[in-house]
Structures are given as C-alpha cells and as structure tokens.
Amino acid sequence: MSDYLQSLSHLRAGLDSGIFSARELTQYYLDRVNRFDGALNAFITKTPERALAAADEADQRLAAGERAPLLGIPYAHKDIFCTAGVRTTCASKMLGDWVAPYDATVHQKLNAAGAVLLGKTNMDEFAMGSSNENSAFGAVKNPWDHAAVPGGSSGGSAAAVAARLVPVATGTDTGGSIRQPAAYCGITGIKPTYGRVSRFGMIAYASSLDQGGVLAGSAEDCALMLQAMAGHDPRDSTSANQPVPDYVTELDQPLAGLRVGVPRQWFTAGLDSVVAARIETAIAELESMGAQRVDIDLPDAELALAAYYLIAPAEASSNLSRFDGVRFGYRCAEPRDLNDLYERSRSEGFGEEVQRRILIGTYALSAGYYDAFYGRAQKARRQIAANFEAAFRDCDVIAGPVAPTVAFDLGAHMSDPATMYLEDIYTIPVNLAGLPGMSLPVGFSGRRPVGMQLIGSPFTEGRLLAVAHQYQQRTDWHQQIPAPYQEGAA
C-alpha cells in the first residue's frame, strides 16, 4: 500500500485495481490515528466502527463495478459540520456531547460520494482563533514541531493531514481558518468563494464570512475534494446558484501570460524576512513557468482587520445567542431563575475567547454604538472589496503571504488577544470581499513550513488550483512529511 499513499489519485488507482480494499485502507489510517494522535490531539471524536462499515459499503460498490473519485477514500471533518449519530462539539463545552439531528449538506455529499469518515477534528472553539489553543478539548500540536501551534481554527484538520493521519479533511474559513493552519502545517488548503460550498449544517460563527473548504496534501487533492463539496443548495439561502466547473480538468490550464499580482503593501516591515524570501522564490518559479509578475497596490490591511474584528464578533453575538441552556447542550447546575440559567450556562459553557467576541459584538451592535462600530465596519468592508476589484484590473491572481510569520510557539499569544488577531491580517480581507483564497507550501524557516497565499476573483477556484498544481509539478514542498510521521519511522 505504501506506494499508493502520496495522493488521492494514487489511492484511487490502488482501490480501483483491487491492490487494497477500502477496508484495508481505512484500517491503515485508523491505525495511524491510534498510533499518533495521542501526542497531536488532532481528533476530538474518532469513529472507527462507522468508518469500517462505510468502507465495507464502498468495497461493495467497487465490487459492483462503480468508479467514482472519492469512493472508499478516508477523510476527517472539522468538528463544526453536523453529523447525525456522531457528536458535533465545535470544540466547546457548550455543545459537549450534543448529537445533531441531521447531516450537513457537505456531509451528505461526501457520504453520497462514498468517502469514509474517520472522525472529527479539533479546532478553536466555534472557529474563533488562530492557534487551535481555544479548544475545550485541549490544544493541538504542529506535526513539524511539537512546540509550535498548528494554526487555527481548522488546526486539527491541518495537523491530521500534515501527519498523514488522513489524506484529506474538511475545514472552514471565516478569517483565515483554512489557509493559515494549512500554511503552518505545510499542506495545501482552499477556501472557495463565499457561497460556493453550502453552509447548511455548518455551525455558524459569522454567517456573511464563513465558508467551508478543504485541507489536503496537494492542489490536485483539493480539487477532487472540492468537486464533491461544491454546488448550489436550496437549504442555504446564501449558496451560489452557479454551475461548478470541472476543477480537475482545469488543473492543466497553462500559466503562460497569467498576470500574478504581488501586493507591495504586504511585503513590508510587518512580514518576517524568511517568509518573504520563500514567497519571492515561489513567485520567481511561477515566472519561470510563463507567468508575468505585476506589482500591485492592495492597501488598507489594517482597515480590514478593524472591520473584521467588529463584523465577525457582531454576527457571532447574534448567531451564538441560540446557545441558551434550554435547547442544546450545556446547562448550569441549579439555576435560580431563567436569567441565571441563561447567564451561567453561557459563562460556564463558552470559553474565554468566545465570550470576548460575544461581548465585543454585542457592544458594536448596541444602541448608541451601532453606527460608529458596526455601520462603519460595513462601509470599510465596501472599501476592501473595491480595493480587490481595482487590483484585479491589473492581474489575474494575487500571490502573497498567508501570515506574517511561520507557526509560533504554543502559548506565545494566549495572554494578548489583540496580538493574536494580527496573525490574520493577510487572510481577513479575502473573507470580507468573499473571494476564493488558498495556501500552498513553498519552503521552510528552520523546521517550520512557509505557505504562500493565492487569491482570485469570485468563482475562479479552478484557476487558483491550476496555479498551485503546476507549481507542485515543479517542486516537492507539498510532498514533505514531518520525520516522526514518515512511513517506517520508529
């Protein structure tokens, strides 16, 4: 089997030719999860029995001659996607052992595609965080360096894919939560255009920014997984009613003449010099493949940060009002009255960062402050979107950093939330404008991986994936596996 682990298309070939069964493949990854996850803490819930049953079903479909891209392919869900029969925690004590009464659309689609769920991955509570340290189930370690964070909020998915505990995983990205952990863990991740992937059954943090996507070993694997997840869903009123292109076919579109915009304002003092150097080298590689570098202006990153840290908490304060100790999950002991029940259930059930964001958001929406904070932030959002529109008049894709540094040490920013927020300065503008963005590995700084971000205009996921894929045909950063997790490692 070891000759077939490097990509989903290799796994596909192995399954289709009967070299191994879906059950054997699933058992292989379950064994890796059992062997390695004690140290990483990437999983909140493992579902081995269900996985083997799903694998057997896939084997029957294969035996009947069915061939489909994800049939029998193991994967993990970020624990934000609702799965009937398997608990969905959002890494919060508030949900604890809550079991959703229905499946998220993304889960339904992956089930129908024959993919095999191995379990649900750790994350920052309610997707609020950039380090995966805000989890009621404990922090996740970065497989490349156990002293480092994996990034967040999809940190469990990123660590699991980087350590090859699963070949591919789902994630969600509200302000960088797929791209930043993908960068920190040296893997490839894509956040599609807002509306591309259904949010039905994806627990809401900030509804106008949240978008589901993929963390995988390569752009090609992202394309295969996104193909199965994307598409219009009548049950999500913000879902885009647009046809989904064939992302795998689009991987081969040529780079010749492609204008790659490089934002001047992003390569300044705030960016780590080694990270900047690795990205410059990667951009030069794209140029050597026929792309044309264009230096562009993309101002107002600080303005975007200000807008995001009001809009996202404002939407969160509204979305999370549903967790009231009455209808879901956690309730405090012996409430004196209804108000006491609400207040103590929420302060005991939510972690500190979630409470901070609810408080900020409520303040930004409250009488007398709405115009100065929330209203003003929405105007800033318009400015950010306009900046991207202007930039895309001069280029086809934008290339730049994902985060100002490589993965930082566990605990480094936990005492200072405002500093933690600066981690998101290059990713947040993309969510505000609703654009597709991805991260791909382009080298290392010491032991810690460096990611490069690609950003496109709406619904150009295929082009982003093509740029990343062709870069990955010429480089092998995406094939690097941290030493302790390599096949045959002691």
Place this chain on the structure above:
Amino acid sequence: MSLSPSQLKHVAHLSRIALEESKIPALVQDLNAILAFAEQLKDGRLDDLAPMAHPLDQQQPLRADVVNETNQRDILLKGAPATEQGLFLVPKVIE
C-alpha cells in the same frame, strides 16, 4: 471610544453572560485593545460608501410557501438539557 467597567457590565447583561467581578479589569483591558483597531474606521474615505452587509451583494432567494419538513420534535428534544412531556423545561418564569 473605550469601554468602561460599567459599560462592560451592561454589555455582559445584554449578552446574557455572567461576569465574575475579579475578571472585569483584565477583560476591560483586552476588549479595549481590540476596540483600538476601530480607530482605523474614522477614515474619511468611508463616509460616502454604502454599507456592505454581504459578499457579492447576493439577492435573497424566495421559494414556494409549501411544507417540506416533517415534525421532528422528539429528535430535536434529544439535544436539550432538560425536557418533559415533549417540552423544553426551564425554571419557573411567573410565580
């Protein structure tokens, strides 16, 4: 525009979050560090821009007003911390 301890208590009540008195000073400091970002929003370029509530300015779709969900009361109640006779249970509201 900074948040005072008494404003924080008011916002906490609006948010239905119980605050321990001892945690208020540090929380005020954290929240004000975050609100300091909002200074950026005084930028005069924003004055005449239309607020953007949603990416891509999507339209709200409409569907026919027909029943398409079945009653799932028992399944939905399973996720609740306390229920009785098919109802959510809460402390007595009216004495």
